[in-house]
Amino acid sequence: xxxxxxxxxxxxxxxxxxxxxxxxxxxxxxxxxxxxxxxxxxxxxxxxxxxxxxxxxxxxxxxxxxxxxxxxxxxxxxxxxxxxxxxxxxxxxxxxxxxxxxxxxxxxxxxxxxxxxxxxxxxxxxxxxxxxxxxxxxxxxxxxxxxxxxxxxxxxxxxxxxxxxxxxxxxxxxxxxxxxxxxxxxxxxxxxxxxxxxxxxxxxxxxxxxxxxxxxxxxxxxxxxxxxxxxxxxxxxxxxxxxxxxxxxxxxxxxxxxxxxxxxxxxxxxxxxxxxxxxxxxxxxxxxxxxxxxxxxxxxxxxxxxxxxxxxxxxxxxxxxxxxxxxxx
Numbered sequence: 001x002x003x004x005x006x007x008x009x010x011x012x013x014x015x016x017x018x019x020x021x022x023x024x025x026x027x028x029x030x031x032x033x034x035x036x037x038x039x040x041x042x043x044x045x046x047x048x049x050x051x052x053x054x055x056x057x058x059x060x061x062x063x064x065x066x067x068x069x070x071x072x073x074x075x076x077x078x079x080x081x082x083x084x085x086x087x088x089x090x091x092x093x094x095x096x097x098x099x100x101x102x103x104x105x106x107x108x109x110x111x112x113x114x115x116x117x118x119x120x121x122x123x124x125x126x127x128x129x130x131x132x133x134x135x136x137x138x139x140x141x142x143x144x145x146x147x148x149x150x151x152x153x154x155x156x157x158x159x160x161x162x163x164x165x166x167x168x169x170x171x172x173x174x175x176x177x178x179x180x181x182x183x184x185x186x187x188x189x190x191x192x193x194x195x196x197x198x199x200x201x202x203x204x205x206x207x208x209x210x211x212x213x214x215x216x217x218x219x220x221x222x223x224x225x226x227x228x229x230x231x232x233x234x235x236x237x238x239x240x241x242x243x244x245x246x247x248x249x250x251x252x253x254x255x256x257x258x259x260x261x262x263x264x265x266x267x268x269x270x271x272x273x274x275x276x277x278x279x280x281x282x283x284x285x286x287x288x289x290x291x292x293x294x295x296x297x298x299x300x301x302x303x304x305x306x307x308x309x310x311x312x313x314x315x316x317x318x319x320x321x322x323x324x325x326x327x328x329x
Contacts, residue, residue: 006159006237008060009100012121015043015068015084017147020127023076024140034139037130038074040147043123044084050111054092055201057159068121071147074129084123091157094240098156105156112162112240120155124148161199161237163215164326168238168266169247170258174283175216176200178247178309182319183214199237206319212326215241235269242329243322244278248297250290255282256300277325280304281318286311 018040025033046068069084091097093114098105109118125148133141167175183202200216217237238244246262248255259280266273280301284290286308297304305321307314 005056005058005061006161008057008157010060010064010066010155010157011152012046012066012089012155013068013152014046014087014121014123014150015070016150017041017043017124017126018071018073018081018084019147020129020132020144021074021076021079021081022130022142022144035130035134035141036076036078037144038077038079038081039129039132040074040126041071041081041083042126043071043147043150044068044086045119045123046121046151047086047088047117047119048095048097048109048111049088049090049117050093050095050114051090052093052114054090056092057095057157060157068123068150070150071123071126073147074126074144078129078131081126083126086123088117089120092159094160094162096158096160098158100154100156108155121151121153124150158236160240161201161215162213162240163201163237164212164241165204165214165243165245165322166238166241167214167216167245167247168262170249170252170262171218173247173249174309175218175247178245178283178307178315179214179216181309181312181315204319204322206323210323212323214245235265235273238266238273238276239270241276243325244273244276245318245322246278246280248280248282249284250282250293250297250306251284251287252293255293255297277329279318279321279325282306283309285313 020040021037023037025036027033046066066087066089068087071084072081074081091111093112095111097108099108108120127145127147130141130144133143167178169175179200179202182204202214203211204214205211248259263274282297282304285306294306305314305318307318
């Protein structure tokens, strides 16, 4: 299984431009041939491109340096040097590319869509051959210019997963179980906190060409926005979702308090998160201790769906409701 990595820092350098050439025509019948030195080729660019077949930034933990090809120098016969090849660096869709300068981060691009690309470092221009420096007063110029250096940049990559729906809730509320029930995703499931230590994505297929991507977002507890639990590390992955499924464990005693705690953490991280459409879902109705809680939460929430992620009870109705919300978004 590929490890999920959502941040990486790397170094990139575009190609240096090739030097211009100093040369003169030397042909029979042309004893005093003029300048004939070609220009240097342009250095290659460093380009970042988003693709769907990558899901993590793990590759950038093993390879940290990326260099585009240098341009070739010009040659005689006024021949231009070959341009250096561009270096295309493939990243997952949803990758934000930032430049780090003196410890400050500046966003260069947000590669959300497949095949979207940005030039992160431009290759240097090729130098001019001596052909360019001929004049009425200088018929045999012995001047050519050097190619320009490539750009060097320290880059930070930050991945925010792209999902239509995000499942949030306290650890052990049944998020991973629900995801495994409604999609082909197979997240780790166990009876202890923080079983899920990375976001899991699944594709929900309702038939009739209706489908959406759903994500299980781990690590939310009171204090998450300040780094408690898995904390702020995964809150960013909620930002791109259209709908939040707030999953409540009905077998717990402090259900309302837990709900309000997570809402507070979302607001502390980014007030826009609490403005997202939220569907509240009470889980574990198959347990006896949950039955007493159902009436209590009914009175607190204007709307709540009751399900058992384990047995599948109520899930079909929930998915249809999610689809209606997405369709109207």
